[in-house]
Amino acid sequence: MREEPQAASYRADTPIAALADWLGDPVAPADFPQTVLRFRNDRAAAQVGLDGLDEDQWLRHFGRFAPLADNLPQPLALRYHGHQFRVYNPEIGDGRGFLFAQLRDASGRLMDLGTKGSGQTPWSRAGDGRLTLKGAVREILATEMLEALGVYTSRTFSVIETGEELQRHDEPSPTRSAVLVRLNHGHIRIGTFQRLLALEDQDHMAALVDYCLAQFPGPPPPEDAPGRDEPAVRLMHHVVERMADLAASYMIAGFVHGVLNTDNMNVSGESFDYGPWRFLPRWDPGFTAAYFDHSGLYAFGRQPEALHWNCGQLAVALRLLVDAPPLIAALERFGDLYMAAVGRRWCWRLGVASRGVEADTALVAACEKALLESGEAPDVFFHRHRGGRAAEGALAEALASYQASDSDRHPYWRDPAPQSMLIDEVEALWAAIDRKDDWRPLEDKIAAIRRMGEAHGTPPAPAGHPGG
Template identity: 75%
Template structure:
């Protein structure tokens, strides 16, 4: 029986012959439901599933009605730490289903930890329970801070003992499902360039422009130029979203860059304990390539790799022009998103940028982290000295939500995460986990509706 409000629409099947490989999920020894995101499920008509049905679909991967008959492990290449790697693809995940939300947007359900695929190489295709817990926390916090992110839809513990070199082993395992607007990566286009597959490139462009529509762009622009213009706007905005959130993704490879502009695929992420452009999340990022302050530069570089791939079907000049807009788009996105989090009305990019500089200087001088800073000075409150002077021309956007009367800001620093995990690992106590999610969502309510992401159809029906 099809759930009420559920609208299956597996558009990806038009590309499936060359975009992915049909696969089967692993047969897990156990399926213990740990997290179901009913808020997200309600948007796609799946919140009415009972727990047994939920586990059947998202732990055993019985096909959803009218959807993909078999999951697809997607194929792609990518630059990993700016070194090209053609041996990539979904190695421990797959695209499970596509459906429309209540606004008519096409959304994907993709997995992590669902078993081996043709692209697993030497990996076991599994996910640690700790990794799944961390992804729930990251996506909830990012959503609350107005970041365009995938949402963790489901986590089911699978009863296998995993061995990992970066955490105490054996450790518990899980399979996770995420809800996203799409799973087409920059690396998807790079693979087609490497294969000299121009017909498939044209088909992928048509799919992306139809599925993730954005502004019309430059007059007379080709499909390749239109898409690049949209992706540049989206990733410039995403870079600003991360910076304003004080978030360090950690692994900004081109196979982790979604052309929808969504933040996704969370591994060694961190939130800043203090404002530090050199702060690095991944212990293996020895050169600080993906440090906090280098995220905008890296996303610009990644857009450049998309432009290179699109040279298969387009001349260079319009692509270069589209790529060249990244700095101005990033600056504008920083201005509007900084003012949103600070709770003041924007006054124009120049004035807003000057305010950002004073705020950054204040954080550096005081050692205050961004969470504490934005909380303390929301709507211009509590400011003194140069900060008070910089804020004086700005109009406060006040909120009477009780969160702003709390004694301190909600945070998700590494110590917070480790304390939550310790209760699960040592006592199987999920109280702190669910308590953190409730607190994060309360903070999100206090911030109010997120700003719309750039590079999408302004009507919102994308």
């Protein structure tokens, strides 16, 4: 069974304040016409001691953004650059969001409360700084589903409808508006380092490396890793390990993020910022999520390549502090780390005990072959074969030496069909809200997804993973 994170008392801690002068810009939140609470994640709130807020307090802090006690006195719109579909853009930053607060969870991890749709900032460019209610609902669904499937993801903490009519070119307009708050283990992006490289700001680059090592600690690099005592090299190893695991978790979840730009890559290894995401209707390496991804750069099967490439951009940025060879050595670990993570996570979702990289790789290959030949949805495949059951032919041979784990005892595995999150269901959940203001189907779906997460149990993760 999944281990529930411990409840915590509220404990503000704002180490980012020491970097604030050069890392971001103080901003004011939008003054919304109304604040109507639509979603509050009390499970996540309990982990940071905020589940005791009443509705008025919740609306004041997460709709009007009154500062939390002893926390950041003013929101901070973070500065960064980034490669967007491999094109470098120095004109970006938090354009419709900000860092609102920092606090510790029960295990002492630093957690950030950040926003989406909270108003214009110096980085909004031509944007209105707002978020559609549909976009907020989609982010709830993405984060809940990914967490249940073992992906290290941000949690949607709060969604408040704000009473504005928004114009959008990619959905029927005018459309309803919302402000979203997410709970993240940090908001330091690869693009944050890219900005400091562009500015040739060596001192602040070193300070940012120190901040990340302190707040997102990981295991030491391998004993034979060159330059392993250099802070920038240690950070590079941590990020490569985390991104390899994140890439594997996307693949096992059958998930396509859609916009894997370097400004969307959190160095804590945590997935966040969900826009045009999709889950696979069938196993298709060429499946894309974003209608504007004309070349398939971020297609399902190319996501590991994308995360590896993004790690390469971090290595380029860190050359401001150290020579290239030890950074390249860290980057070259990605492939082996990814394959190990794929096997480990595949066995977890299938409900069998891992037998090591070589055997697990052969099992994954047999499963992929079966998925491609059958055209079966990944959710159906993993549910039908949970614990090694119902396998035939070559798949049965591959599974013969695997033992079922104890986690297949949950009654979820006896349900006639698995939970899934295909686009038709997403649209149906939104239609109930949009047409009838009926939130019950969404609430029921969240409950069903969380039950699925309980059935899967605690996901595997490499040693020292910050999500552990």
